[in-house]
Amino acid sequence: MPSSPSTPLPLIACFHCDLLQSMPALAENTRAVCPRCGSVLYADKGATIQRTLALYIASLALFILANAFPFLTLSMQGLSQSGHLISSPIALWQRGMPEVAAVVAFFVIIAPAVRILSALSVLAPLAVGVRPPWLAPAMHLMHAMKEWAMPEVFVLGVLVSYVKLAGLATAHFDVSFYAFVAMTVTLTWAQAAFEPHVVWDRLMPMPPRPAPGPGQRGRLISCHACGLVGEADAGHGRCRRCGAALHRRKPDSLNRAAALVAAAAVFYIPANALPVMNIVFLGSGEADTILSGVITLIEYGDWPLALLIFFASVTVPLAKLVCLVFLIISVKRHSRYRPRQRTQLFRFVEGVGRWSMIDVFVVGLLVSLVQFGTLSTIEPKGGAIFFCAVVVVTIFAAMAFDPRLIWDAAGENHD
Numbered sequence: 001m002p003s004s005p006s007t008p009l010p011l012i013a014c015f016h017c018d019l020l021q022s023m024p025a026l027a028e029n030t031r032a033v034c035p036r037c038g039s040v041l042y043a044d045k046g047a048t049i050q051r052t053l054a055l056y057i058a059s060l061a062l063f064i065l066a067n068a069f070p071f072l073t074l075s076m077q078g079l080s081q082s083g084h085l086i087s088s089p090i091a092l093w094q095r096g097m098p099e100v101a102a103v104v105a106f107f108v109i110i111a112p113a114v115r116i117l118s119a120l121s122v123l124a125p126l127a128v129g130v131r132p133p134w135l136a137p138a139m140h141l142m143h144a145m146k147e148w149a150m151p152e153v154f155v156l157g158v159l160v161s162y163v164k165l166a167g168l169a170t171a172h173f174d175v176s177f178y179a180f181v182a183m184t185v186t187l188t189w190a191q192a193a194f195e196p197h198v199v200w201d202r203l204m205p206m207p208p209r210p211a212p213g214p215g216q217r218g219r220l221i222s223c224h225a226c227g228l229v230g231e232a233d234a235g236h237g238r239c240r241r242c243g244a245a246l247h248r249r250k251p252d253s254l255n256r257a258a259a260l261v262a263a264a265a266v267f268y269i270p271a272n273a274l275p276v277m278n279i280v281f282l283g284s285g286e287a288d289t290i291l292s293g294v295i296t297l298i299e300y301g302d303w304p305l306a307l308l309i310f311f312a313s314v315t316v317p318l319a320k321l322v323c324l325v326f327l328i329i330s331v332k333r334h335s336r337y338r339p340r341q342r343t344q345l346f347r348f349v350e351g352v353g354r355w356s357m358i359d360v361f362v363v364g365l366l367v368s369l370v371q372f373g374t375l376s377t378i379e380p381k382g383g384a385i386f387f388c389a390v391v392v393v394t395i396f397a398a399m400a401f402d403p404r405l406i407w408d409a410a411g412e413n414h415d
Ligand SMILES: [Zn+2]
Pocket: 014, 015, 016, 017, 018, 019, 034, 035, 036, 037, 038, 039
């Protein structure tokens, strides 16, 4: 929409590089991209509230179905064992792994549930024209769950388990599995169709403000939760739209990210060296590390699956650690080297880490299903705890790193 320079527009600061820019209204189904780092700033997604509400209602119905019935049934020589969605955290808990059980339950059941319920609590009132008093905290909760809800990774874990079990027993999917897959689709779709700026504008529209003159940029601060740009000193440290704590940059970003990377690097060694599970078949046990699991898959000729597990479990965590070390060092050294590409690298690191959870989900599923007494059992082993820790700690490390520091250090953020 054309506007003369005299009519001020709302201002928005890019979340990834902090470039301040004006925010013209968009045509339907278009998006505004930061010209400096390439991040999406905001988008017009049509009737975002009605569409995402419908998708979250469908997700809730499918979530209830997915939890109510058996998920996967395994048969072996006349014996059969059914697992519900909750069975795998329960089995991990019973076998002395409460930490892994809690993480699996949180990523697969609790975080998706909280995301669906917080979204519904905001979108349902807004759709009928009521602004709920809990809009801001519910939006914060919904945003926080985005990183932790991993239904799509779990579905892949189920498929990997299915292939691994094929040699051992007959497995078949039950109704809850199909409901869970459908919920994964509706949730992913809802996430893609959602435009948070539309909801935040219902709380308080972004006020138009003239672009700051020379030397005035430093007085403005952008809320990292809702995107409102305001005077740094006027908010008493809190965003006046959503109440979130205001920080120019994530506090102590580099030190926290470096400490978490170091911890994850330490955990990475036992995660790969120790067995993650013990497969007992007719009395003889065989301990499986991540790598030996990959080799077994290759021996059975499952090359695509072997590559998938190798990539997700061995390569991704290592690549993530190497990339974060590179980003931290480059900022510390005030590097001016390709800030746009380094920001893209950070977005990749942020997005890819969750896929490393596949093997932890596989261990949980196999442990809950393969319990056939003297015939065959699968027990979780210590490597799984370290592996789970690597995934969780690297996600926290990526969260701690503030990509805007790349641009600060390159000298690009002086007014
Ligand atoms: Zn940017």
